[in-house]
Amino acid sequence: MIEHSHYLSNTAKNLKPSGIRKFFDLAAGMEGVISLGVGEPDFVTSWNVREACIQSLEQGYTSYTGNAGLIELREEISYYLQKITNKYYNPKSQLLVTVGASQALDIALRAIINPGDEVLIIDPSFVSYAALVDLAGGVPVMVRTKGEEEFKLQPEALEAAITDKTKAIIICSPSNPTGTVLRKEELERLAVIIEKHDLLVISDEIYSELTYDEEYTSFASIEGMTDRTILISGFSKAFAMTGWRLGYVAANEEFLQAMLKIHQYSMLCAPTMAQYAAIEALKNGFDDVAHMKKSYRQRRNLVVSALNDMGLTCHTPGGAFYVFPSIRKTNLTSEQFAEQLLLEEKVAVVPGSVFGESGEGYIRCSYASSLEQLQEALKKMQRFVDKF
Numbered sequence: 001m002i003e004h005s006h007y008l009s010n011t012a013k014n015l016k017p018s019g020i021r022k023f024f025d026l027a028a029g030m031e032g033v034i035s036l037g038v039g040e041p042d043f044v045t046s047w048n049v050r051e052a053c054i055q056s057l058e059q060g061y062t063s064y065t066g067n068a069g070l071i072e073l074r075e076e077i078s079y080y081l082q083k084i085t086n087k088y089y090n091p092k093s094q095l096l097v098t099v100g101a102s103q104a105l106d107i108a109l110r111a112i113i114n115p116g117d118e119v120l121i122i123d124p125s126f127v128s129y130a131a132l133v134d135l136a137g138g139v140p141v142m143v144r145t146k147g148e149e150e151f152k153l154q155p156e157a158l159e160a161a162i163t164d165k166t167k168a169i170i171i172c173s174p175s176n177p178t179g180t181v182l183r184k185e186e187l188e189r190l191a192v193i194i195e196k197h198d199l200l201v202i203s204d205e206i207y208s209e210l211t212y213d214e215e216y217t218s219f220a221s222i223e224g225m226t227d228r229t230i231l232i233s234g235f236s237k238a239f240a241m242t243g244w245r246l247g248y249v250a251a252n253e254e255f256l257q258a259m260l261k262i263h264q265y266s267m268l269c270a271p272t273m274a275q276y277a278a279i280e281a282l283k284n285g286f287d288d289v290a291h292m293k294k295s296y297r298q299r300r301n302l303v304v305s306a307l308n309d310m311g312l313t314c315h316t317p318g319g320a321f322y323v324f325p326s327i328r329k330t331n332l333t334s335e336q337f338a339e340q341l342l343l344e345e346k347v348a349v350v351p352g353s354v355f356g357e358s359g360e361g362y363i364r365c366s367y368a369s370s371l372e373q374l375q376e377a378l379k380k381m382q383r384f385v386d387k388f
C-alpha cells in the first residue's frame with residue numbers, strides 16, 4: 001500500500017468540498033426526503049430535442065466535432081445572442097461551445113488570470129466561482145451584499161473592493177443563489193466603476209431565459225461593455241438540459257482564441273450528440289421554455305407568499321428558480337436550520353452560509369419541484385418554524 005495522500009497536489013488538498021454536497025450526502029441516506037436543495041429543473045428535456053439527438057445517432061454522427069463546436073450550432077447561438085444582446089458575435093471567431101457553462105467559466109478564468117490576480121465575486125454566490133478562481137491561480141475576493149438590498153451589488157461596495165491586483169468581476173444575473181435580477185440601470189451603475197478601473201467582466205447568464213417580471217438585460221449589451229465582457233451561458237436551465245453538459249462562451253476574438261487553446265487540449269470538443277440536440281432547442285424550443293417559465297413563475301409566487309406568511313421573510317426574486325429567505329426569527333445558524341429541518345421534517349434546503357458570509361442567516365430553497373411537492377414541503381416547514 002502506498003501513502004496516497006502523500007502524492008496529492010497542494011491544490012487538490014487545499015480545495016474545500018462544496019458545502020452543498022454535505023447536505024446531499026446526508027439526505028441521500030434518508031428515505032422520503034423532499035428536496036428543495038437541487039439547482040436543476042424538474043422537467044424532462046423536450047421530446048423534439050431528445051429526438052434530434054436520437055436522429056443524430058441514427059445517422060452515425062458519433063465522431064468529434066471541430067474544437068469550437070458545430071458551426072450550425074454556433075450560428076444558432078449567434079442568432080440567439082443577437083436577439084438578447086443586440087450585438088453580433090461572429091460564429092467563426094467569437095463563439096465556443098463548451099461542456100456546460102461550468103467548463104466555460106473554467107476556461108474563461110484560466111485564459112485571463114495570472115498568479116495572484118484578484119477576481120471579485122458577489123457574495124452570496126454560486127459555489128463554483130471561488131473554487132474555479134483558486135484553481136486558475138487567482139485570488140477570489142468576496143464582495144458582500146445585504147438581504148435588505150435584495151443582495152444587489154452596490155457600486156460603492158464594488159469600488160471599495162478594487163485593488164491594483166483586481167482583474168475581473170463575475171456577475172450572475174439572475175443570481176444563483178438569491179434569484180436576484182439586476183436591472184439595466186443597476187448594471188449601468190456598475191459599468192461606470194468597471195470602466196473606471198479597467199476590469200473585465202465574466203457575465204454568467206445561464207438563467208437569462210428565466211426572468212418573471214421584467215425584460216432581461218445582458219451585461220454585454222450595456223454601452224461600452226461588450227468588449228470587456230466574457231458572456232457565458234448554456235442549455236442546462238432554460239431548456240432543462242442539465243445532463244447533456246452543454247454551454248457556450250461569447251467574447252472578443254482574442255479572448256475566445258485563448259480559451260479555445262485551453263479547450264482543445266483539455267476537452268477537445270463538447271459532446272457531439274448534445275450539440276445536435278442543442279440546435280433543435282434553439283430552433284424550436286422556445287414554446288416549451290415559455291411553458292416552463294410560466295410554471296416556475298406560479299411556483300415562485302406560491303413559495304414566496306408561504307415563506308413570508310410563516311415569518312421566513314424574503315424578497316420576490318425576479319429570476320432563476322431560487323428563493324433566499326431569512327431564517328433569523330429562529331435564532332439558528334443557517335447550517336443548524338438546514339440540518340434540523342432535514343432530520344425533523346425531511347425537507348432538504350441549502351444553508352445560505354455555503355454561498356458566502358452574506359448568506360448566513362438565510363437558506364436557499366429551489367422551487368424547481370412539482371406544486372404538490374412544494375405544498376407538502378411548505379407545510380412541513382411551517383410546522384418546523386412554528387416551534388420557534
Ligand code: PMP
Binds near residue numbers: 175234247
Ligand atoms: N452558473 C450558475 C450560476 C449555475 O447555477 C450553474 C448550475 N448550477 C452553472 C453555472 C453550471 O451550469 P452547467 O450545467 O451549464 O455547467
